[in-house]
Amino acid sequence: MTSLNQRAVLITGAASGIGAALVTECLRRGARVWATDREPLQPSLAQSQTAAAAGELETSLLDVTDPVAFHRTAQSARDRFGRLDVLFNNAGIGLAGFHSDLKTGDWQRILQVNVHGVLHGVDAVLPIMRAQGQGQIVQTASAAGLCPRPGMAAYSASKHAVVGLSLSLRQELAASGIGVSVVCPGHVRTSIFENADYRAMEAKQLLAKVPTKGMTPRKCALQIIKAAERNRPILIQGGLHRLEWWLCRLSPGLGQQLAKLRTRHFLQVRNAPVSA
Numbered sequence: 001m002t003s004l005n006q007r008a009v010l011i012t013g014a015a016s017g018i019g020a021a022l023v024t025e026c027l028r029r030g031a032r033v034w035a036t037d038r039e040p041l042q043p044s045l046a047q048s049q050t051a052a053a054a055g056e057l058e059t060s061l062l063d064v065t066d067p068v069a070f071h072r073t074a075q076s077a078r079d080r081f082g083r084l085d086v087l088f089n090n091a092g093i094g095l096a097g098f099h100s101d102l103k104t105g106d107w108q109r110i111l112q113v114n115v116h117g118v119l120h121g122v123d124a125v126l127p128i129m130r131a132q133g134q135g136q137i138v139q140t141a142s143a144a145g146l147c148p149r150p151g152m153a154a155y156s157a158s159k160h161a162v163v164g165l166s167l168s169l170r171q172e173l174a175a176s177g178i179g180v181s182v183v184c185p186g187h188v189r190t191s192i193f194e195n196a197d198y199r200a201m202e203a204k205q206l207l208a209k210v211p212t213k214g215m216t217p218r219k220c221a222l223q224i225i226k227a228a229e230r231n232r233p234i235l236i237q238g239g240l241h242r243l244e245w246w247l248c249r250l251s252p253g254l255g256q257q258l259a260k261l262r263t264r265h266f267l268q269v270r271n272a273p274v275s276a
Contacts (some may be wrong), residue, residue: 002229005030008081010074012064012121013091015039017190018140021221022088027055029225034077036062037091056081064091064117067124074124084128086228089121090140094192095155096206097199098270106199107154114158118165126178135178138228139166143186143241147248148259151201151266159184163234170233179231183224184245186238187214202269214238 009026013019015037023035032055035041041059058080062073078084093113095106118139129135144152145159166182173180198206220237227235236242248255 003029004086004225004229006032007085008032008034008077008083009086009088010034010036010077010084010125011088011090012036012062012117013140014059015041017192018185018188018217018220018224019088019090021217022090022224023057025218025221025225027057030054031086032056032081034058034060034073034080036060036073038063064120065112067120070120070124074121074128078128083132084125084135085132086136086138087121087125088138088140088224088228089118090138091117092140092142092158092192094196095199096152096196096201096266097154098151098266099153101200102154106197110154110158111161114155115161115165118162122165122169129178130176133177136228136231137166137169137178137180138224139180139182140224141166141182141184143184143236143238143245146184146236146241146245147255148262150259150263151270167233181227181232182234183227184234184236184241185215185220186236186241188217188220188237189214190217200271201266202271206266206269 004026009031011019011022011026011033014023014035019035019037023033026033035057036059038061040061058077060073060076062069064070074084091113093110095110097106122137125135125137139162141162142155142159144156145163149156163182163184166180170180215237223235223237236245244258247258
């Protein structure tokens with residue numbers, strides 16, 4: 001896939017942030033876009049409407065934790081556009097907190113959205129793409145899915161799962177004409193930090209310790225689209241995160257030292273005693 005022009009694209013988590021930026025940039029490239037989110041999209045996609053002259057935009061509500069609804073949405077997009085070329089499996093939620101501060105429900109919720117939601121997307125589009133003999137699945141994971149993230153163990157575990165799924169699925173589908181890419185953003189200036197759940201932590205103090213300003217959603221989306229067009233296996237966004245990934249791979253011991261530094265930062269904003 002060298003261009004999104006006239007390609008049929010399904011995007012989840014499109015009401016804001018990276019998802020909304022993907023909608024706008026896909027439309028600017030002449031794609032036919034079906035944008036979904038669990039929140040109403042029309043107010044947040046006003047900017048995308050101006051780009052729709054080059055492409056075509058349809059929207060609908062979708063809770064990615066509902067596999068039946070995901071299948072129905074994929075079929076609707078295929079019926080509307082005649083095919084389905086690309087899935088940007090982008091929906092996700094955030095969660096920060098030490099394992100001792102999390103409850104079973106916290107784990108269940110983040111795995112339902114960040115892991116099962118991704119699986120539901122894959123399951124919904126694969127029959128369509130197999131029948132076409134072509135397609136591209138682009139999964140949004142995180143830099144937290146590559147290296148240790150103390151204080152964010154549940155979120156990190158969910159994103160590690162997305163990375164593992166994507167890289168494995170890529171090889172399984174290599175002979176079918178279906179590409180799989182996984183995206184690992186670092187700090188992107190979106191509302192995910194404000195909307196994340198924090199357990200026994202001061203969110204504002206924690207966010208103040210983020211060492212980078214972060215990239216804009218548009219820059220993030222442009223890099224993701226380029227990776228999709230080139231069928232890149234993995235895209236790690238942010239120089240510091242790419243450096244950390246290489247350090248963790250080349251020297252696991254050094255990676256653990258970086259993890260200790262993160263642990264201290266999280267403990268400084270923690271407002272609950274450490275469990276024994």
